[in-house]
Amino acid sequence: ERIFFQASNPGQFENDSDVLWQRGHVPETIVYHGRVGINTDAPDEALVVCGNAKVMGRVMHPSDSRAKQNIREVDTNEQLRRITQMRLVEYDYKPEFASVMGIKDT
Secondary structure: OOOOOOOOOHHHHOOOOOOOEEEOOOOOOEEEOOOEEEOOOOOOOOEEEOOOOOOOOOOOOOOOHHHOOOOOOOOHHHHHHHHOOOOOOOOOOOHHHHHHHOOOOO
């Protein structure tokens, strides 16, 4: 089946040679093989949202404890030794980036 959607410039979606949007293997899912940009036409990651995002559910991240098992304490002395080998830096955001991203304290 084809998936239809409306955009502000429908002509940009008329290319039938690229099958990027597909029905997912899981029911009620759609898969897009490429980068998706919301409020940007140049996404540099799988999903780029330029603006606020509202989440009406959970956001899962690989660092979330709900995604892990066998969690155990480590030798703190060894970990502190490893931390002292890290390169720590301070930085300021470039004004043009901060302005676009709505960051006030650069």
